[in-house]
Amino acid sequence: IDLPCTAQGGNSRVEWKFQRGSSLALVYYNSKLTDNYKSRVELYPTGIRFKSVTRKDTGTYTCEVINAAGDAFLSVVNLVVQVPPSKPTAKVPTSATIGSNAVLKCIESDGSPLPTFTWYKDNVLLPTNPKASPLFRNSSYTIDEKTGVLAFEPLTGFDTGEYHCEAKNGVGSGQKSEAIRMEATELNVGGIVAAVVVVAIVLGLIGFGVWFACSRG
Numbered sequence: 236i237d238l239p240c241t242a243q244g245g246n247s248r249v250e251w252k253f254q255r256g257s258s259l260a261l262v263y264y265n266s267k268l269t270d271n272y273k274s275r276v277e278l279y280p281t282g283i284r285f286k287s288v289t290r291k292d293t294g295t296y297t298c299e300v301i302n303a304a305g306d307a308f309l310s311v312v313n314l315v316v317q318v319p320p321s322k323p324t325a326k327v328p329t330s331a332t333i334g335s336n337a338v339l340k341c342i343e344s345d346g347s348p349l350p351t352f353t354w355y356k357d358n359v360l361l362p363t364n365p366k367a368s369p370l371f372r373n374s375s376y377t378i379d380e381k382t383g384v385l386a387f388e389p390l391t392g393f394d395t396g397e398y399h400c401e402a403k404n405g406v407g408s409g410q411k412s413e414a415i416r417m418e419a420t421e422l423n424v425g426g427i428v429a430a431v432v433v434v435a436i437v438l439g440l441i442g443f444g445v446w447f448a449c450s451r452g
């Protein structure tokens with residue numbers, strides 16, 4: 236990959252810097268390629284050449300040229316190293332209670348640029364707005380295609396099914412996760428009845444104790 240520097244030329248001092256998010260690194264400085272780059276970068280009169288790149292080289296390269304008079308000129312190149320997504324992992328609860336919120340996540344960490352995510356239920360693509368779709372209008376969920384989060388708020392009995400997700404970034408083909416079955420279950424009514432009975436028995440015992448203590452003075 237050649238990164239041209241249009242500001243370069245003449246008897247000038249040249250520096251190359253690399254910026255990715257908030258991290259800044261020097262590529263060429265003090266008439267030398269820095270340690271991180273000297274094995275795979277060459278300097279030319281018209282720019283620099285990478286012999287190989289990884290997705291970590293995605294970022295902004297700035298060539299700064301300072302002429303004999305001390306004037307500085309900049310030339311900026313954005314580099315996007317393209318890597319297709321790998322197979323994502325779907326984090327899906329195997330069971331969740333109807334009426335509660337359920338969160339499903341799609342995780343992929345290789346794609347460059349960052350992939351966007353879609354979700355499928357029983358091999359049917361989940362529309363972004365369930366209320367506008369005859370198949371999903373009984374469901375309440377939101378999909379964040381950047382983070383890969385599918386959030387049911389709240390879960391309904393119609394949401395039981397097999398879920399998988401897909402990651403795409405326009406490089407190579409999209410990648411699909413394994414499908415995982417999520418069961419939307421009723422509230423545990425038996426457990427609630429048992430809890431109420433236990434509380435009633437405890438209150439009864441306390442009442443009896445108070446009555447017994449009073450009756451004995």
Ligand SMILES: *[C@@H]1O[C@H](CO)[C@@H](O)[C@H](O)[C@H]1NC(C)=O
Nearest residue numbers: 368369370371372373374393
């Ligand atoms: C939505 O709910 C209604 C009423 O309970 C039901 O008749 C219908 O089949 C449901 N639709 C889907 C797609 O599940």
